[in-house]
Amino acid sequence: MSEWAPRRFYKDATVEEAEGGFIVHLDGRPLRTPGKVPLVVPTRAIAEAMAEEWRAQAEKIDPRTMPFTRTANSAIDKVAPQHPEVADMLAEYGDSDLLCYRAESPAELVARQAERWDPLLDWAAREMGARLEPRAGIMHASQPEAPLRILAERTHGFTPFELAAFHDLVALTGSLVLGFAATGQEHDAKELWALSRLDETFQEELWGEDEEAQEAAEIKRQAFLHAHRFFALCQAA
Incomplete structure (x- = not known):
């Protein structure tokens, strides 16, 4: 049927x-x-x-x-009525940001993460005054309260339409820092997405690509690029 x-x-x-x-x-x-x-x-x-x-x-x-229509519907029907709750949920990503959780081995992956992720953490410290610290391993270790508060305040400052796009920028990457980077003009959106997939790309280099995983990743990539464009159009004259 x-x-x-x-x-x-x-x-x-x-x-x-x-x-x-x-x-x-x-x-x-x-x-x-x-x-x-x-x-x-x-x-x-x-x-x-x-x-x-x-x-x-x-x-x-x-x-x-119709992704633009869908995101606009979400901004009005879902985000606007619970703006503080949505902002709080997204701000929590800062305490477990993808860019802060580093591999302990192999050495090549450790070096690649430091080389490509550290500049984004430096950018967040420089541009937003929010210094998040990397950790080795998968065990959670809380970030300092001060940078988390700064990032939360910025998240709460978004309009419902901006927050609807920001939701996908953060949730799809697992990174509050990458989400903020995607809201400006300084970073290329495709490169930011590639940074969020650094670990997966490394594994593919070792073991080869999985077709189904590639298809799923491409759907998420397109959603991320749409969210990036929607946020930009929120600020268009």
Whole structure:
């Protein structure tokens, strides 16, 4: 049995100004979220990206091909009503940040982690005043309170739309530092994703690639790149 999908019921999608931002109209009717709230987004750039997704739909509407619409829905229906809780959850990644947990062996991996991850920890210390310290092994060791507080305050400062994108930047990499790095222009998003996969890449070099694992990783990579672009468009003029 094939999955049910709604048929396209409109001819065109246009962007209009609305109270508090911009909204997509389908043949003159404004979009609403699954929670029945007007789908008003903060920038025209996000609205235009959403409109393009709706224009690109064929005879049947496929939500899987509409990441901007999906993230905007999440920002309004899920993140905004529980902003402090979402921010707290993401800030907790700082105490177990991927970049801080280092291998004890082999020496080649230890050196590679130090070479490629230390500059990001240095960047966080320099740009945000939050110095996280690396640990050898897999046992948890708490980070100092001061840098965690700084990172938490910055996380709470994001708007619901920014926080919705930031959620994926952090959760997909397992790193609060990589998430923050992806919100600016100083670092390349593809390189940041590669840094989050450093351990997996090392294992693939030793034992070869697993096709299913590669496919799963590519899905996550595309989601990370989308979150990076969504965050950038939140700040577009």
